[in-house]
Amino acid sequence: MRPFTRRRLLTSAASTAAMASVAGLAAMPAHAVGRTRATADDTLDTLRELPGLRVIEERPGAEPGYRFFVLGMAQPVDHDDPGAGTFEQRLTLLHTAANQPTVLFSTGYQVPLQPRRTEPAILLGGNQIGVEHRFFGTSRPATPDLSHLTIRQAADDHHRVVQLFRRLYPGAWISTGGSKGGMASVYHRRFHPHDVDGTVAYSAPNNIDDREDSAYLRFFEHVGTAAARDALKTAQGHMLLRRADLLARYEAWAAATNDTFRIIGSADKALEIAILRVPFMFWQNQTVEDAVSIPGPDTSTDALYAWLDQTAALPVYADSVARDFIPYWYQLGTQMGYLNVPVGHLDGLLRYPDAIEPRSFVPRDVPMRLDAAAMPDIDRWVRGRADRLLFVNGTQDPSVAEPFRPCRRDTRVLWVPGGNHHVTIANLSLADRAEAVTALRRWAERAEPQRRKRETTSVTSGARPRRLRNGVG
Structure with a gap:
């Protein structure tokens, strides 16, 4: 979507x-x-x-x-x-x-x-x-x-x-x-x-197709070039390794804009969601020619944060925007379904197993049940x-x-x-x-x-x- x-x-x-x-x-x-x-x-x-x-x-x-x-x-x-x-x-x-x-x-x-x-x-x-x-x-x-x-x-x-x-x-x-x-x-x-x-x-x-071996996972193994796919995976890993520094910048932005993370639960979870969605967001909006912009291991933390913000749009996971799209995630979780993303290359770096599930974006007091038909x-x-x-x-x-x-x-x-x-x-x-x-x-x-x-x-x-x-x- x-x-x-x-x-x-x-x-x-x-x-x-x-x-x-x-x-x-x-x-x-x-x-x-x-x-x-x-x-x-x-x-x-x-x-x-x-x-x-x-x-x-x-x-x-x-x-x-x-x-x-x-x-x-x-x-x-x-x-x-x-x-x-x-x-x-x-x-x-x-x-x-x-x-x-x-x-x-x-x-x-x-x-x-x-x-x-x-x-x-x-x-x-x-x-x-x-x-x-x-x-x-x-x-x-x-x-x-x-x-x-x-x-x-x-x-x-x-x-x-x-x-x-x-x-x-x-x-x-x-x-x-x-x-x-x-x-x-x-x-x-x-x-x-x-x-x-x-x-x-x-x-x-x-x-x-909601199986673990979904069409989305197969897509991410073949889209673009091998070099571009590897660069995105490497960037995700470095972002999670620098989680504390990126999180500090994210929380500072939220404090400066008077925003909060009550819907998703925390800035830390919101950051992880954004990082997990990086390949999806990159290929949706950019092309293989843009792979040269993917940050490498030597990229500064400020530049890494700026690229993540530009690619995955960090403000949308905070409450001021997220509340307007509760209906979107509700529809995904009750009828329309959602994608799978590769996570095997991030073993040991993730904290939230349900991070990109639609349930993460809908208040817990709103009932959700998938109509699989x-x-x-x-x-x-x-x-x-x-x-x-x-x-x-x-x-x-x-x-x-x-x-x-x-x-x-x-x-x-x-x-x-x-x-x-x-x-x-x-x-x-x-x-x-x-x-x-x-x-x-x-x-x-x-x-x-x-x-x-x-x-x-x-x-x-x-x-x-x-x-x-x-x-x-």
């Missing part, structure tokens, strides 16, 4: 893919991109008419031809029990035109409040709805009960979003997300396979029944050591050689890039007859709220 980093904690790979280089990858058909954006002054009114939706604000900064809204949508705490109350789920909307495709952007975490288009939204010239995952950011009930934080409940949230906004955007819908957001997009399709016309999932893990169910669906799925992965990314392996019904896994956790369609080879863009076009065109049918029904029935005009106001 996407790592915690200092500058970008858990932002989706898809959310960072808005780059000029993809604009020319493929041209949509004339009916999809040739449009006149007439001025529409009723966009806000139309949004306000949608039941259960609150327009929080319209924000500046959107690209020309777009308007950017921050929204709140009432969602059931428990979709199986309407009496259990509601919470407001944070959404964002980048609106361009009602007759354009719409991209449903799943973050897996909090939703970014900047008007940034995902790669599929750029390629399709479409609208974009960003969905904050339940129990992250501001999308939390007043008294959160984490037992309602399940992949099915989140999928039902996404389903209700699609149902509501299809009234405004009747054309093609494509879902997307990176890392945990990509996983959420797949889970949404598992439980509501017909909500969207296709899905692009970036760097999405498929955690079904959840991920195999998703895997079986992807292998046997899914269609119109595109997975984009990097060959050097440990998160996809266990990749999804879909069936052959208009589904593909495309790989970026040497790519890490931040790959995009633009990073693919020319042939694979063309295949990905062609799939997006095909899925969008597939929905066009259905869009025309819905528009005809709308005119004859008069039952739906008015649609947004072809324009952005």
